Amino acid sequence: MTLVRTLLVNGQRHTLAVEPFDTLLDVLRDKLNLTGAKKACNVGDCGACTVLVDGRPVNSCLVLAVEVEGRPITTIEGLGEMREGVRELEPLQKAFVHEGGIQCGYCTPGMVMAATALLSRNPKPTTDEIKNALAGNLCRCTGYAGIVRAVQRCENYRDDGTCAAKRDGAHVPGRISRESAAEPGRYRSVGESLPRIDAVDKVTGRALYTADIRLPGMIYGKILGSTIAHGTIRRIDVSRAAALDGVLAVITGADVPDTTYGVSPARYDEHVLAKQKVRHVGDPVAAVAAIDERTAERAVALIDVEYDELPAVLDVFEATADGAPLVHERYARNIGTEVHQHFGDVDAAFARCDHVREEVFTGNHIYQCPLEPHAAIARWDSDGTLVLYTSTQAPHYVQYMLAHVFHIPVGRVRVIRPAVGGGFGGKAATTPLDLCAAVLSRKTGRPVTMRYSREEMFHYGRGRHKQHMTFKLGVDRDGRIQAFSSEIYLDGGAYSSFGVATAYYAGSMIPTLYHIPNYKYDGYRVMTNKPACGAMRGHGVPQPRFAFECLLNMIADDLSIDPVEIRRRNAMDPNTRTVNDMDIQSCEFRATLDAVEKKSGWRSKYGRLPPGRGIGIGCGGFVSGAGYCIYRGQVQLSHEKGPEPFQKHSIFPHANAIVKISEDGMAAVCMIGAAEIGQGSDTVLAQICAESLGIPVSRVRMRSEDSDISPIDLGAYSSRVTLMGGHAVSRAAAAVVEMLRPYAAKLLGCESSEVRARDGKMFVEGDASRSVDWAEAARKYFNENGPLVGSGCYKPPDGLGGDYKGATVGTSPAYSFGSAVCEVSVDLETGKVRVERFTDYHDCGTPINPQAVHGQVEGAIVMTAGETIMEDVQFDAKGRILNPNLHGYLMMSIKDAPEIFSDLVDSYEPRGPFGAKEIGEGATLPVLGAVAHAIANATGVWIKDLPITPEKILAALRERQRTTDVPAAAAVGTA
Amino acid sequence: MFSQPTTLEEALDVRARCGPDLLPIAGGTDIVVAMNRGQLRPAGFLDLTHVRGLDAVRHENGRYECGGAATHATLSRLPVEALAEAALSVGGPAIRNRGTIGGNLVTASPAGDGCVALLALDADVELAHASRGRRVVPLREYFLGYRKTALLADELITRVRFPKDWITAWYKIGKRGSVNISVVCCAIGRSPTGLFHIALGSVAATPIRAPHAEEIVNRDGLTDGAIAEAADAVRRDISPIDDHRASAKYRAAMSVTLVARLLRRIRDRVKEPAR
Ligand SMILES: Cc1cc2nc3c(=O)[nH]c(=O)nc-3n(C[C@H](O)[C@H](O)[C@H](O)COP(=O)(O)OP(=O)(O)OC[C@H]3O[C@@H](n4cnc5c(N)ncnc54)[C@H](O)[C@@H]3O)c2cc1C
């Protein structure tokens, strides 16, 4: 039954036809094209759809449009005074922009609306009041710190005093690098905490994410997933679905290419839709396209599938047992990847050790949960080019994989990456949405869009591998590490995805933090009947790092050495080649240890806190970019590759940029296919571009979203963009400056070699008073030569890393380091943990944008602290996920987030652009160990399997009470 | 079909005529969730959000009387600690602006926080029918089984009544700081005559009272021994299960912990000199 109703939205009356069951969110987005409010869960769990009704925040996904007829509704698009057809930003919006309240921006409209409601009744809220008001809004990126700051400091942004307010209101701790310290003021853009260049679009709801885009004639696709964890398809009957009104196409395994796909070329083991076998609940079986999403959903439910069920394996030990059912015939004992690395001689070294301890640790199934669900739109252009809009963090790999599956040249695929609402590794692979949308679009001749629901995201998976780790560490009397060996079983789920790399990463990153003279790693990535695991922030490393840090702390206690001191004794030094041939240049790890120790008040707290309160330390570091590409040789599909000599590695540049200057010289367009996914890469690259050109950042526009425009950058993974993309951009910009020099020299009457560029001027070195406008020089160039375009690229240095099997993984031009101290309180009667405070120091090289760096740290701390104590994808005995939603799968809310102090130590990386390294992934690594240690310190019991839930803590406390009368482990204070 | 009455008479009338065909909807925070998940596709709705006065709270004769569509946000501002805190623990602010006490009682989830707090207040619910009139059911008799209640398909919850001046206490163990479904929650109300009403959530098929525990403190008062004994006796009142949130064992242990904790808290309050 269709009703005609009048809605009052942002002061305008809209009379429209609605169904009684249409939600306000759907009506706003689909009928009024107000796409600022986001659909990130559709069941009230996340707050991304928050709008105001009668001035009060509501979840518009749970409100029926008919219920709010006649009531004033305000959406993000309605904030701000209209002036000459443009809405001015509200002070609150300005504060979000300037205080680091925005990263991917997907939570932003909801956050801003909830905060607007708060400020309208309470203009000066306390921190607790802010947290209460935002308690229903989840953010996966910021750790909430920037959001709280923005609301607290909103006051400073009234009266248009943006800049002044920013200066006194927003001190962002940042450091001057060694290089720039030598010459203060040397840089203009680099090193500045500039607001994100996309922040205004995100805070006004203007930023378009894939699900916000509507193409003419666009239709909607939906995938049917397997209902069983393991089996073969006996029969599929799509006739009822195909007969449904509004259905335009139904496809099954028979309609998709036979080509398998995946991530690592040696392990392409996925089909677009199941050909015969299904390997996990949710494994794609069929798909439909229909005139709207609701019809597509109904059609999917009408597809009848009969399965012959096979026994499922859900656990790595079960899966590797003799006679276990095989998930894939090709992987014997279900082991898809096996790693055996041995450097030095661990057995001999253990025999010489004064103390050896072996422990077993278990990780958890973690899911990235970016706030934006995956989405795609596919269209085939009349010349046969496949155009795909997709929410991805690695556009080039998607382009490559589409070309591979559809047997078309890479150049015939155009990938457009709209704004992306977070990835964390979950959007690094080509998804069934990308592929099915392309198949359905070819079949129907219409653009097809597909989106995952929150539940489907969990079934698609690609989260962190759950790892089962047996670690053995040997030290001398002083706690100096002599030998370390590890055996890790990684629960990989049903497909390989990124898992080969994961299995190698789990071993390769351990020896970069401490000197380990003898090292052995045996890793097994095991296939199980669960959604495939993939690469998640810190790829493969967080769980082993957690286990290692715990073990080191246990050993420190065993030997009565202070945990900070034992780290100092083993800490990595700069200019070291590690036992596994990782080539470390800059390293300020010790400085981070000294700094966290001092700042956290470690010495006055460790061992001196009352029961129920604890402090702990954890450290970690990561690569600044993978030294090698996922595929080999040149940019060409493997089946097209000619009879050239076998190439062991990729031989093309990993990051490529073009800088084009507008004809009047007043704007620079920086083109690079680097994926801005919320981490801030567009902003950082724009700063690097401006710095290298010598013009203000405000004149630089980034074009990173379209593969037709921007040359390849491999993507936002392995913390690579600042270093690799940064080099490509700075080189492209330098090429432009080089081209301008003769023209400027002519205008200035000096030698080309004497020309310098800065602040939009070109001047004679040493005499800034002799200058011309940068733009004038650019115009002169154009007059004579036509377009002023520079290009640049970056290849990792030759000969990086070792030459053993798997040496490529973990090999990087540069490595980051960091230390974190965590303080917790634990309710000893319920086991409930409150993570109170984090003190974190990082060596990320020279920060290009300190505020962005701290944003990454704050986000990583909250995400990973939640991972340590709350997050876990749980399965039942049939392989079904028990908590595929945001109230069952628990990411930290603003009320759980600790207070965070984040700062950086001075560092300069010779291999990084302007001395920069990475922060995005490395910042996660110290966190797990620090939280676990603080809990052990507060309770006297070590919990070695993640997540460290209240229930596990309580059980361990009771067990200890039962078995001993000895009060507590050495680590617990007596005060 | 869709009906949007503005008076209670009209609403009751529609309800009596259409029964289950028109699903009453208040905040929609349970129904629309089920609908968006594809678990529910009602033929139509009876929208209660425009019914005048149904969301109001009044007080008379030492008792509060709140309308069936009073929101959690409204309840969280009442000076009745257990109920206010329970209401404040529901979802986030946007959920509380919409979700109602009537919805909470009809959904009757074992984890329904409002239900637990009201059980500890020994509340009454008023169930009304257009022609049969209104019947008042003590809440402790209202929950019949897992998500089954005394409400008939042609009735609406029009009012909930509960005392104003009891000493009450509330504690919810969840797994997160907000948008937090209880693993165990407990509410205790002490009437001016010194009788204890102990209620728990998430430890049985419905929100429950704990008669065994109540009996001990009603008999012996709040001595250390009685508190310990009552807390332990609660094990006989509950029948928790294992699920992905927690094990039955943990729920049982926490029921004991919470009953003891809240009884001690109430003892501290009772001792406070009257001001
Ligand atoms: C994200 C989220 C978090 C939540 N957290 C919590 C929580 O922490 N604790 C908790 O207890 N609950 C929680 N809930 C559940 C929900 O908010 C409550 O149960 C709420 O009280 C339901 O009220 P409503 O008005 O929204 O109900 P609706 O969804 O409108 O209705 C629920 C049921 O009640 C019926 N109904 C409603 N009013 C009447 C009436 N007056 N007479 C007769 N029938 C009626 C409807 O027909 C329907 O069957 C949460 C929900 C969400 C989405």
Ligand code: FES
């Ligand atoms: S989309 Fe509405 S709360 Fe998540």
Ligand code: FES
């Ligand atoms: S910025 Fe909050 S979810 Fe990304």
